[in-house]
Amino acid sequence: MKTYIxxxxGSQYVGMGKKLFVEFTQHVELANDILGYSVTELCLADPKKQLNNTLFTQPALYVVSALAYLQQQKHDASPVDYFAGHSLGEYTALFAAGAMSFETGLKLVKKRGELMSQAASGAMAAVLNVDELNLRTCLQAHNLVxxxxxxxxxxxxxxxxxLVDDINRSQHSIEQLGGRFIKLNTSGAFHSRYMAPAQQxxxxxIADFDFSSLQTPVIANVTAKPVTEKExxxxxIEQLTQPVRWTQSIEFLLAQGEMAFEELGPKxxxxxxxxxxxxxRDATLHIGAHKPTDTAQTSLTPQQQIDTWNTTYPIGTEVKLNKTGKICSTRAQATLSFGxxxxxxxxxxGGYFHLSELSPLPQVVRKTTEA
Structure with missing residues (x-):
């Protein structure tokens, strides 16, 4: 099976689309008419330093990615099983699936970029090495609601x-949790409640546009499942204020069978x-294949195992990996992965381990080992 993504x-760069613009001149001219400026000049020279402004970034990426798909079709017209796009990329996926024309997609993206660029100031940050549950718990515990x-x-x-102050204030709490905090170069709080005015x-x-039947399934960001024509x-609309569920989208696709992914667009x-x-996913499946030897543990549900662990062992507990004998310490509370x-x-x-793969070291053993 195959999915185009x-x-x-974040994928834009000066120089993107150079060969595509030469190959698809009619599409480029159409884009220029809709946008009111030269998309070629923007992408290849960016003389006014506008490419990283969301007002211009979104149309530029849509055009380049759509042309990349058309080029791919010239070289390989074999059917694809699914399309998926990250945030803005969902529009390109819908174009590729036949739900909208190139022109319709560009008009929607142009309006989307305008509205998002006008949104109230905000901030965004990437959080690395912290799972969703622990991150939400951390934000709640520090009143970063x-x-x-x-x-x-x-x-x-x-x-x-x-909001800028909230994002800045969250850094210390996230780093205390063991996560890495990276402030992103954005002017707005995209995919959040603060996009509500733009969403309205x-x-x-978008109410003035009609969509066609999808020729190929497209995975929606907000549901992580195939979208229907009516949806x-x-x-x-919901995508503007809701999270991009990319992890869940890819997990859905992986669950369909052996899947090959090919990215069409810059970078x-x-x-x-x-x-x-x-x-x-592969590591988690491998770990989960090893059954706990403790019969009392296997009689508990996964959530009961988590609750038992978290009430018994604090963060920082030393554990032994049953398979290798390596001794490590926990960096967070136990959590439910993949549901x-x-x-x-x-x-x-650098990874998650099934609780059955670990043996907590009693305090007396730790002291003896350290002596």
Whole structure:
């Protein structure tokens, strides 16, 4: 099986689309008419330093990714099983699937970029090495309730969105949790409640457009499942204030069978995320294949195992990996992965382990070992 994936903001760079613009001159001319400026000049020279402004970034990425798909069709017209796009990339996926024309997609993206660029000031930050549950718990515990989850990019990468002061204030708490905090160069709190005014205007604008039947399934960001023709407008509207569920989208696709992914558009940002999600899933499945030897433990549900662990062993507990004998310490509380696997993240190992793979070291053993 095969899925084409299309990137969103962050994949743009000066020089992108050079060969595509020469190959698809009619599409470029059409884009210039709709946008009112030269997309070729913007992408290849960026004389006014506008390419990283969301007002211009979104149309530029849509055009380049759409042309990349058309070029791919010239070279390989074999059918594809699914399309998926990250945030803005969902519009390219819908174009590729036949739900909208190139022109319609560009008009929608142009309006989307305008409204998002006018949104109230905000900030975003990437959080690495903290899972969603622990991140939400951390934000709640430190009264950072004004922060929303914007992107669930991979098990190791989540993007948060909110007011500037709240995002800045969250850094210390996240780093105390063991996560890495990276402030992003954005002017707005995208994919959050703060996009509500833009969402309302976009809903009015998109109401004038009709969509066609999808020739190929497209995975919607807000549901992480295939979207129907009747759901397209609703999902694109909701996408402005809801998180991009990229991890769950890729997990859905992986669950369909052996899947090959090909990224069409500038750079390979999504390819790296897919690799991370796939590796994490494979590791979790491998760990889960090892059954606990403790009969009392196997009689508990996954959530009961997690609750028992968290009430018994504090963060920082030393544990032995049953398979290798390596001694590590826990970096967070136990959590439920993929909805059914009781796991925990370990220091110095860069990954989650099924609780059945670990043996907590009693305090007396630790003292004897250290002596």
């Amino acid at each position: 299309f990137p969103g903001q 004004g922060i929303d989850i914007a992107n669930l990019n991979s098990p190791e990468q989540i993007v948060i969105s909110g 205007e976009f809903a009015q604008y 397209i407008a609703h999902c694109l 390979k940002v999504l390819t790296k995320l897919v690799d991370s999600i796939t590796s994490h 059914h696997r009781p796991t925990i993240y370990l220091h110095d190992y």
